[in-house]
Every structure is written in structure tokens, then in C-alpha cells.
Amino acid sequence: MATEKDERNVLVLGTEEDVSVALAKYTADLSNKYCKKKGSFTVVLSGGTMIDTLRKLVEPPYTESVDWSKWHIFWVDERVVPLTSPDSNYKLACDGFLSKVPIPPGNVYAINDTLPPEGAADDYEDCLKKLVDSKVLGLSEASGFPKFDLMLLGMGPDGHVASLFPGHPLVHEDKRWVTFIKDSPKLPPERITFTFPVINSSSDIALVITGADLATAVNRALGDCPPSDLLPVQRVSPEGQLQWFLDKDAASKLHTTN
Numbered sequence: 040m041a042t043e044k045d046e047r048n049v050l051v052l053g054t055e056e057d058v059s060v061a062l063a064k065y066t067a068d069l070s071n072k073y074c075k076k077k078g079s080f081t082v083v084l085s086g087g088t089m090i091d092t093l094r095k096l097v098e099p100p101y102t103e104s105v106d107w108s109k110w111h112i113f114w115v116d117e118r119v120v121p122l123t124s125p126d127s128n129y130k131l132a133c134d135g136f137l138s139k140v141p142i143p144p145g146n147v148y149a150i151n152d153t154l155p156p157e158g159a160a161d162d163y164e165d166c167l168k169k170l171v172d173s174k175v176l177g178l179s180e181a182s183g184f185p186k187f188d189l190m191l192l193g194m195g196p197d198g199h200v201a202s203l204f205p206g207h208p209l210v211h212e213d214k215r216w217v218t219f220i221k222d223s224p225k226l227p228p229e230r231i232t233f234t235f236p237v238i239n240s241s242s243d244i245a246l247v248i249t250g251a252d253l254a255t256a257v258n259r260a261l262g263d264c265p266p267s268d269l270l271p272v273q274r275v276s277p278e279g280q281l282q283w284f285l286d287k288d289a290a291s292k293l294h295t296t297n
């Protein structure tokens with residue numbers, strides 16, 4: 040397995056399978072760290088291929104060694120569709136991940152799928168505020184936004200993360216915790232999404248990017264880009280640590296990988 044790591048925490052592994060193995064260990068280690076430190080682990084999922092890449096986490100030794108009872112699960116973005124729809128990020132995570140480990144169902148925070156996008160975003164933000172009141176979630180001292188322990192983010196070929204797309208005004212939203220989009224260029228069009236202040240208040244963020252179709256965006260993201268032309272993925276800058284996980288295909292257009 041080829042492994043390269045640079046000072047920006049860019050880990051380049053041979054294959055998607057290698058990324059899956061490394062991501063499982065990284066996530067289990069953080070679970071251990073946060074469960075010891077604060078008695079809980081707040082994890083934010085995205086949709087797309089990231090859930091499949093998490094597959095090694097629901098295999099031994101992690102099925103036994105991870106304290107799943109302390110986990111709390113959120114979504115960085117969600118499609119406004121029924122939770123039973125094949126388009127639902129909740130359903131994707133249930134089928135590929137949550138159904139395989141004993142996370143208490145009360146710790147899994149799905150959107151209210153009976154509401155339109157505006158209402159679903161308000162409802163999810165209210166849910167986060169209640170969890171702050173009940174001390175499940177903390178607030179960042181620096182930003183005043185909620186602070187999650189770990190966000191597991193994917194990236195689209197256009198450089199989007201969550202449902203924050205290049206050139207869309209939502210990229211600059213700086214007041215809301217959760218907002219909505221009705222014209223997402225990636226279908227389905229109606230979604231809710233965390234905003235960048237919430238994303239960037241996180242303790243740890245993993246950017247999990249595999250496949251040759253993402254190589255151009257990876258090269259733009261990790262290369263030098265004029266500040267006015269930042270891709271959404273380049274705005275990911277957590278208070279804690281950002282860790283990139285790339286396979287060789289996704290890294291194939293990088294000029295230098297050290």
C-alpha cells in the first residue's frame with residue numbers, strides 16, 4: 040500500500056480500499072479519544088460515496104472495540120425527500136452503516152421529512168439548539184456556533200462540500216446554523232445544509248475523496264488558487280484538524296504529493 044502524507048495532512052493511499060481501511064482506524068481512534076475526554080462522540084455524516092468508504096468501520100475489530108453507545112449522528116446535508124427514499128442520505132447511512140452497529144436510535148438526528156426545505160432547516164437548527172441546551176453539543180468559544188467532534192465530508196467534482204456549491208450565495212451564509220437550497224445543481228434540488236461557520240467550528244474534519252473524476256478539483260483545491268476563486272472545499276478550515284484522505288486516482292493530477 041503506497042502511503043504519502045504531507046504537512047497539510049494530505050494522506051494519499053493506493054486504492055479506495057486502502058482509504059476505507061485508514062478511515063476506519065482514524066474514526067475509531069477519534070471515537071476513543073473523544074469518548075474518554077468528554078463521554079460522547081458527535082459525528083456528522085455526508086451522503087454520496089463516503090458511506091460506502093466507511094464500510095471497514097462496521098467490521099471487526101471496530102464493531103467490538105468502538106463504544107457505539109456514546110455516538111451521536113448528524114448530517115452535514117440532507118436531501119428534502121422522505122427518509123425512505125433512495126435519495127435520502129439518512130437511508131443511505133442506515134443501510135450501509137447505522138443498521139450494522141448499536142448506536143442508540145435516540146442519538147440519530149434525522150431531518151423532519153414532513154416539512155418543506157425552509158421548515159426542515161429551521162427544525163434541524165432547533166434540534167441542534169436543544170442539544171446545546173441539554174449539553175449533548177457544545178458551542179465553539181471562538182465562533183459561538185455549535186462544535187461537532189468529527190465531520191466526515193465528501194467532495195463533488197465541482198468542489199462542493201455539504202450542499203454548498205461553487206458560486207452559490209449560501210457559501211457566504213454566516214448567521215444560520217442550518218440553511219436550505221431549492222436549486223441544488225446536484226439532484227435532488229431541495230436540500231438542507233450546515234453552513235460554513237458550523238462546519239469550520241468542528242474539532243476534526245476528514246475530507247474523503249476517491250476516484251479519478253475528482254482529480255481536477257483535488258488539484259485545484261490543493262494548488263494555489265486566487266482567493267476570489269475559492270472552491271467550497273477550500274473554505275473547509277476547522278478550528279481543530281483537517282485530514283485529507285485521497286486515493287491515487289483522486290491524487291493523480293496533483294503536481295506534488297511529496
Ligand SMILES: O=C(O)[C@H](O)[C@@H](O)[C@H](O)[C@H](O)COP(=O)(O)O
Pocket residue numbers: 085086087088089116117118128192193194195196199200201202225
Ligand atoms: O447529499 C449529498 O449529495 C452529499 O452530502 C454531498 O455533499 C456529497 O458528499 C458530495 O457530493 C460527494 O458525493 P460523492 O461522494 O457521491 O461524489
